[in-house]
Every structure is written in C-alpha cells, then in structure tokens.
Amino acid sequence: MSSIEERFAAGANRPGLDRRTLLKTLGVGAVGLAGIPLLSACTGGSAPGASATASKSLSFGSGSSDEVPKAGYKAVTDAFTKKSGITVNTNVVPHNDFQNKINTYLQGSPDDAFTWFAGYRMQYYAGKGLLTPVDDVWEKIGPNFSDAMKKASTGPDGKKYFVPNYNYPWGFFYRKSFWAEKGYEVPTTFDALTSLSAKMQTDGIIPIEFADKDGWPAFGTFDYINMRLNGYQFHMDLTAHKESWDQKKVSDVFDTWKALLPYQNPGALGMTWQDSAKSLGDKKSGMYLLGSFVTQQFTDPALLADIDFFPFPEIAMEGMDAVEAPIDGLLLSKKGGQNQAAHDFLAFMGTAEGQDAYASKDPSNIATAKGADQSNFSPLNKKCADVIAGAKSISQFFDRDALPAMANNVMLPALQGFIKDGSIDVKNLEAQAKTLYAAQ
Amino acid sequence: MTTGMESPIGITGAKGDARPRKRRRIRLLSRTDKIVLSVMVGIPTLIQLVLIWIPTVLSIGLSFVRWNGLDLSDIKAAGVSNYSYVFKDYPPFWPAVQHNVLWLVFLAVIATPLGLLLAVLLDQNIRGSKIYQSIFFIPVMLSLALIGIIWQLFYQKDNGLLNFLLGTAGTPQAVDWFGDSDVNIWAALIAATWRHAGYVMILYLAGLKGVDASLKEAASLDGANAYQTFFRIVFPAMRPINIVIVVITIIESLRAFDIVYVINRGTNGLELISALVIQNLVGEGQVIGVGSALAVILLVISLVPIVFYLSRAFGKEKV
Numbered sequence: 001m002s003s004i005e006e007r008f009a010a011g012a013n014r015p016g017l018d019r020r021t022l023l024k025t026l027g028v029g030a031v032g033l034a035g036i037p038l039l040s041a042c043t044g045g046s047a048p049g050a051s052a053t054a055s056k057s058l059s060f061g062s063g064s065s066d067e068v069p070k071a072g073y074k075a076v077t078d079a080f081t082k083k084s085g086i087t088v089n090t091n092v093v094p095h096n097d098f099q100n101k102i103n104t105y106l107q108g109s110p111d112d113a114f115t116w117f118a119g120y121r122m123q124y125y126a127g128k129g130l131l132t133p134v135d136d137v138w139e140k141i142g143p144n145f146s147d148a149m150k151k152a153s154t155g156p157d158g159k160k161y162f163v164p165n166y167n168y169p170w171g172f173f174y175r176k177s178f179w180a181e182k183g184y185e186v187p188t189t190f191d192a193l194t195s196l197s198a199k200m201q202t203d204g205i206i207p208i209e210f211a212d213k214d215g216w217p218a219f220g221t222f223d224y225i226n227m228r229l230n231g232y233q234f235h236m237d238l239t240a241h242k243e244s245w246d247q248k249k250v251s252d253v254f255d256t257w258k259a260l261l262p263y264q265n266p267g268a269l270g271m272t273w274q275d276s277a278k279s280l281g282d283k284k285s286g287m288y289l290l291g292s293f294v295t296q297q298f299t300d301p302a303l304l305a306d307i308d309f310f311p312f313p314e315i316a317m318e319g320m321d322a323v324e325a326p327i328d329g330l331l332l333s334k335k336g337g338q339n340q341a342a343h344d345f346l347a348f349m350g351t352a353e354g355q356d357a358y359a360s361k362d363p364s365n366i367a368t369a370k371g372a373d374q375s376n377f378s379p380l381n382k383k384c385a386d387v388i389a390g391a392k393s394i395s396q397f398f399d400r401d402a403l404p405a406m407a408n409n410v411m412l413p414a415l416q417g418f419i420k421d422g423s424i425d426v427k428n429l430e431a432q433a434k435t436l437y438a439a440q
Numbered sequence: 441m442t443t444g445m446e447s448p449i450g451i452t453g454a455k456g457d458a459r460p461r462k463r464r465r466i467r468l469l470s471r472t473d474k475i476v477l478s479v480m481v482g483i484p485t486l487i488q489l490v491l492i493w494i495p496t497v498l499s500i501g502l503s504f505v506r507w508n509g510l511d512l513s514d515i516k517a518a519g520v521s522n523y524s525y526v527f528k529d530y531p532p533f534w535p536a537v538q539h540n541v542l543w544l545v546f547l548a549v550i551a552t553p554l555g556l557l558l559a560v561l562l563d564q565n566i567r568g569s570k571i572y573q574s575i576f577f578i579p580v581m582l583s584l585a586l587i588g589i590i591w592q593l594f595y596q597k598d599n600g601l602l603n604f605l606l607g608t609a610g611t612p613q614a615v616d617w618f619g620d621s622d623v624n625i626w627a628a629l630i631a632a633t634w635r636h637a638g639y640v641m642i643l644y645l646a647g648l649k650g651v652d653a654s655l656k657e658a659a660s661l662d663g664a665n666a667y668q669t670f671f672r673i674v675f676p677a678m679r680p681i682n683i684v685i686v687v688i689t690i691i692e693s694l695r696a697f698d699i700v701y702v703i704n705r706g707t708n709g710l711e712l713i714s715a716l717v718i719q720n721l722v723g724e725g726q727v728i729g730v731g732s733a734l735a736v737i738l739l740v741i742s743l744v745p746i747v748f749y750l751s752r753a754f755g756k757e758k759v
Contacts, residue, residue, distance in 0.1 A: 100723040103509050128510055213619060213704055269708055270597050270619015399724075408725030413532055416708045420621060431529040435521070439506040439727055 057087040058341040061111035063098030072362035079357040080348045086341045106130040112336030118152040118327040119396035126155035132337025133159035141350030144369040148394040163350045166365035170324040174287040176308045190315045197263035200286045209288035210264040211271035215412035219398035226253045228315035232322040232393040239402035241437040246430035323391035405436045503732035522733035536711040544693035551633040555640025563648045579635040588702030621709025647681035690745040
C-alpha cells in the first residue's frame with residue numbers, strides 16, 4: 001500500500017541485490033522446475049572437462065515468447081533434432097522479463113544457448129566472460145554471411161560470439177500509388193528529401209510521419225543522420241562512448257535534424273508507431289522512417305502490396321553504405337560452451353536450412369544466411385533483403401549499440417525534449433554519459 | 441500503509457502500560473506460552489527485517505557505489521558522485537521534484553476537499569447512497585492496465601471522448617492531452633484526483649459515522665447553522681481521521697507512479713521521482729548507484745510526513 005513498501009519491493013527485485021539468496025533461489029527453482037531437462041542434460045554440459053562429444057541434448061533459452069517467433073524457433077529446434085538426433089529442451093521466457101533479467105540469468109544457471117541481439121549488449125557480456133566464443137562454428141558457417149554480418153557478430157576481443165538468425169532494415173516507407181498520383185520521386189540526397197518534404201507540405205499532407213510517445217522510435221532518425229553525416233565508425237565509437245558527446249560532430253547531427261523537424265509530424269510526442277502507421281496508410285502523411293515491422297500494421301493485402309521502401313538518403317559521408325538493421329540471433333552461455341551439441345545447434349542456426357525453418361513460421365523478417373529461401377518473399381521483402389545484402393556496415397539501433405541506460409535514461413528524454421522545442425544540451429549528454437559508462 | 445505505522449505505536453503503548461505489572465505476569469507464562477510468544481513476535485520481526493530494513497540499508501549502501509550488477513568484485517566506491525549526478529547532471533530530476541510538489545498541492549487543494557465533499561453529501565442519507573459510494577470507490581480498486589485504457593479513451597487525440605466533446609477531434613486544433621508536455625501533467629492530475637477523491641471519501645465516511653450525533657444536536661440547539669456545525673464541531677471532532685488523511689495525501693503524492701507510468705513511463709513532462717527510481721533500478725536501463733541514490737532521496741522526503749504522523753500519534757498517547 002505505501003510508497004515505502006513499493007520502493008522496497010523494487011529494491012528486492014533488483015538483480016544481484018542480495019546475491020546469495022537470489023542464486024540459491026534460482027538454483028532451487030532450477031532443480032524443482034526444470035528437474036527433467038536437468039537430468040537429461042547432465043550427461044553433457046554440466047560435467048566439466050568431460051568429453052563434449054557424447055552429449056545428445058542441450059538446453060535453449062528463448063526470449064521469443066510471442067506466438068509467431070515462438071513457433072519459428074520451435075520449427076528450428078524440431079528441424080535440428082530431426083537432422084542430428086540431438087534433443088533441444090527449450091525454455092521460453094516472456095521477452096521483457098528475459099531482457100530485464102539477463103544479468104542474473106547469465107550469472108545463475110543459464111541455458112546452453114539463448115536468443116539475444118548483436119551490438120553493445122552482446123559485446124558487453126562477451127567482455128565480462130559470460131559468453132563462449134564460437135569461432136569453431138564460424139569456420140563452418142563463415143561463407144554463409146556477408147562481411148557486415150561477420151562484423152556484427154564479433155566481440156571486443158576479435159573473436160566471434162554471435163550467430164545471426166534474422167534482421168529487419170529501417171528506412172522510409174511510403175505508398176507507391178499515392179506518390180505516383182502526386183508525382184513525388186524517391187529522394188537520394190538530403191537536399192532532395194527536404195525539398196520533397198516542402199512540396200508535400202504545400203500539398204497539405206504531413207511530409208514525414210513520426211511517433212515518439214514511446215521514446216525509442218526517435219533513435220532511428222538520430223542514428224541515420226549521425227551515420228550519414230559522420231560515418232558508421234563514428235556511430236559505433238559514440239555509442240561505445242569512445243567519442244565524446246560534447247563535440248561539433250554531434251551538434252551537427254542535431255543541426256541537420258533541425259532542417260527535418262518542421263516536416264515531421266508535430267503530434268509525434270503523443271503518438272505510438274501504430275498510430276503513425278495508420279496515418280501513412282490513410283495517405284495523411286507522405287513517408288515514414290521506421291523498421292520494416294511497420295508492415296505488420298497493414299492487414300489489408302491490397303494496401304500492403306502498395307507499400308514500398310527507400311533507404312535513408314545520403315548526406316555527407318559513405319553514401320548509403322550503412323543500414324540500420326537490428327539483428328536477432330543466438331549466443332552460447334559460458335556453461336553452454338562445454339556442450340558440443342550447443343555448438344552444433346548454433347552452427348545449424350547459421351545455415352540457410354535452419355533459417356528457412358524459422359522463416360517458414362515467421363516470414364516478416366529477413367533471413368541473414370546466404371542461400372536462404374527467398375521464393376516466398378514479397379517484392380518489398382526482396383527489396384529489404386537486397387538493401388541489407390548490399391550494406392557495407394550494419395548498425396543495430398541506438399538502444400542495442402549503446403549502453404541501455406544511456407539510451408533509455410538519457411537519450412530518450414533528451415530526444416523528446418529536442419522534438420518538442422529543438423533544444424539539446426550536448427554538454428549535459430556528455431556529463432551523463434561519463435557517469436553511466438563509468439558505472440559499467 | 442496504516443498497518444505499517446500502527447505496529448510501532450501499538451508496541452510502545454503496550455510496553456508503557458505493561459511495565460509495572462511485568463514481573464507478575466512473566467511468572468504466569470508457561471514454556472509453551474513463551475514459545476508461542478517468541479514465534480509470534482519473531483516472525484513479524486523477521487519479515488520486517490528481510491523485507492524492509494535489509495533492503496533499506498542495502499539501498500543506502502548501494503547509493504554510494506558504482507556497480508554494474510554483475511560481480512560483487514565489480515563494486516567500486518563512488519562517494520557522493522551518484523548524488524551529485526542526480527542533482528547536477530540528471531535533467532529529469534528537478535522537473536520530477538516540481539511535479540511531485542504540484543501533485544501534492546493539487547491533491548491537497550482539489551482532490552482531498554472533493555473527497556470530503558462527496559463524503560458529507562453521501563452521509564446525508566440520500567437515496568442510493570450505497571450505490572454512489574461504490575461508484576466513487578471503484579477507481580481505487582481498478583488495476584493499472586484498466587486505468588490506462590479508461591483514460592486513453594478520454595484523452596486520445598483523434599478518437600478520444602474529450603476532444604470529441606470539444607468538437608476538435610480529428611482537426612489540427614485537437615489537444616494532444618498525453619503528448620503535449622504543457623497539458624499532460626494536468627491530464628494525469630485529473631486521473632489521479634479521480635482515484636484519490638474516492639479513497640478520501642471512504643475514509644471520511646467512516647469518520648463521519650464515528651462522530652457522536654449528540655454533538656450535532658447540541659450544536660443545533662445552540663443555534664449553529666449547517667456550516668458552523670460542520671466546520672466548528674464535526675470537522676474538529678474527526679481529528680484522528682484528518683491526520684490520517686494529511687499523511688495519506690502527502691504519501692500519495694510521493695508515491696504517485698502508476699498513472700504516469702501507463703501514460704508514457706514518466707517521460708516528456710510527466711517525470712516523477714518514483715518513476716525515475718523505477719527507470720533506474722528495474723530493467724535494461726539499470727544504473728544501480730543512481731537508482732539507489734534516487735530511492736534514498738525519496739525515502740528521506742517520505743520520512744518527513746511519517747515522522748510528523750508518528751510524533752502526533754505519540755504526543756496523543758502521552759496526553
């Protein structure tokens with residue numbers, strides 16, 4: 001009832017606060033709840049030093065709890081079991097819980113393999129020694145992936161940790177028929193984008209649809225302007241805080257954004273991306289910078305077929321080489337590294353066969369392995385896949401490339417403030433970044 | 441809340457009374473009695489210790505360190521840097537303090553008197569009083585998710601009831617009740633009032649029932665009108681309830697959290713200290729040191745009304 005209790009409840013939930021109790025509880029829970037998988041798994045992974053080849057099973061932690069991706073991973077594990085005879089015991093955890101509790105999960109008794117993202121969050125745990133490098137797997141699956149994928153799968157020590165499954169690109173989505181009717185053309189430079197926007201505004205439509213009530217969608221605009229202006233490497237260094245926020249390059253990003261701000265939906269701060277998608281579908285706005293998951297909102301097949309996409313136009317550097325395309329895939333925990341079956345499972349995920357199994361249930365994402373079946377792709381999916389395949393570098397979206405606290409606690413409110421009145425205090429961003437990154 | 445506060449008073453009160461008779465009584469206790477007693481005292485004490493005192497002390501401790509939450513060996517002393525970060529570098533902090541103060545003023549000036557008014561009206565034996573009571577009390581019982589949906593229906597920019605009634609729905613003049621940082625705090629405060637007034641109403645209804653009817657009779661015999669009877673006689677007679685209401689109002693304004701959280705997680709004009717604590721302690725944006733520092737700040741602020749309440753309660757015991 002009281003504020004005090006509530007706060008303390010929050011304190012007690014804090015991962016690692018009372019570590020011993022927590023670990024004990026986790027241990028007891030694991031024995032009690034997962035007794036059966038544990039028994040069957042103890043032939044392999046849990047015996048240190050034992051020859052790993054004997055193992056015939058592995059445990060797999062999945063944060064993909066939604067119906068469609070859950071079915072996707074089920075198809076992958078089934079196909080793997082059928083091919084190799086290795087049993088996979090899947091533990092599905094609701095995705096928010098999975099993400100929020102990853103710290104305790106990795107230190108407690110993690111599964112051998114688990115779902116995660118590329119980017120800072122992967123590199124961070126790799127650096128802390130909580131993951132197993134999978135260079136042996138990459139020797140087999142290396143040829144299946146582009147250089148950009150290899151780069152995104154590499155940890156801070158140069159070893160590979162991650163096996164990509166799928167990703168989805170961010171870009172401008174628009175209605176083909178609407179643009180044809182009005183005579184708009186796809187802009188390839190920033191100037192073309194602003195003059196097109198000006199034209200749309202005189203035509204009485206909102207040029208660039210935008211929604212930022214939830215705070216995260218604005219990261220997409222920031223990332224793209226930053227990468228087009230300062231290059232991919234600067235984006236990586238800035239998000240890793242190897243570069244200072246208090247410098248001209250960063251203020252330039254915001255100055256450039258100011259040129260777009262008048263054309264973005266002024267109601268953005270009260271809207272969710274679903275609201276914005278609707279407005280794009282209703283021809284109230286001209287284009288919308290978002291991930292390709294925006295198409296989930298267009299349930300009418302005729303409308304869906306009318307949706308097209310173009311990459312963020314070039315500004316100053318590297319043309320349109322960099323694409324923001326968050327990658328989801330698999331990692332091996334420290335413990336899972338001792339289980340050869342888990343290595344085999346990751347290798348399977350890195351083949352067209354494994355990814356086709358996933359895509360058979362979840363066709364909305366783009367498989368990352370070369371040779372994955374594209375016969376079911378819509379023209380839009382094909383275009384998305386081509387843009388990713390042609391990318392020289394792939395960024396993961398600000399909240400995956402940066403320290404999550406920097407993204408959620410600092411940049412999210414700062415960008416909302418910027419959207420509101422065009423003001424930003426880069427000195428303060430740097431001051432906050434210093435404190436937060438030092439705590440890691 | 442009330443239970444947490446009553447227990448220390450109860451214990452002290454009992455001790456004061458029991459002291460002279462103590463020696464005689466203890467001899468009367470059998471071994472079973474002693475075991476039962478120590479279990480009955482021990483278990484609540486243990487629960488209190490585990491759920492309240494240990495986390496409090498740990499929170500205070502953690503507010504002076506930097507820690508990534510991974511390995512205990514990663515804990516580094518940080519002095520007061522977490523506090524100076526919160527006070528100097530963390531932009532949402534001062535707006536959050538202002539919003540908490542605004543919340544307090546609004547609840548104290550609008551919501552609590554409204555609850556009192558409702559209670560007085562419903563105490564007049566009007567027909568259907570029970571039904572009205574239930575209706576006004578329902579918001580207190582509703583879950584977080586439901587509250588979010590209900591107010592979304594009212595405040596939505598394009599399809600919401602409010603803009604529809606104003607005739608601005610779907611036009612560019614439509615007020616963006618949740619997205620516009622100049623108005624969303626007021627929208628949230630209305631929603632908070634909707635709940636708080638019902639809560640206050642129930643407490644005052646109980647209080648009004650407890651006021652001796654002969655007091656009112658005596659006042660009317662002396663020629664007092666309805667206002668005088670209420671403000672000079674009935675209201676002062678409800679002093680214990682009034683103190684509880686004051687403390688509840690203060691604590692509600694400090695723990696205000698759920699409504700802003702369902703609107704936009706406490707960003708963009710809806711910052712509150714409690715929302716900042718949650719953001720910094722739970723989930724991916726976890727910064728243990730900063731979150732603990734915020735929690736300690738909130739604790740210190742909360743202690744003020746609690747101490748006020750306790751000193752009032754103790755003072756009364758002595759008289």
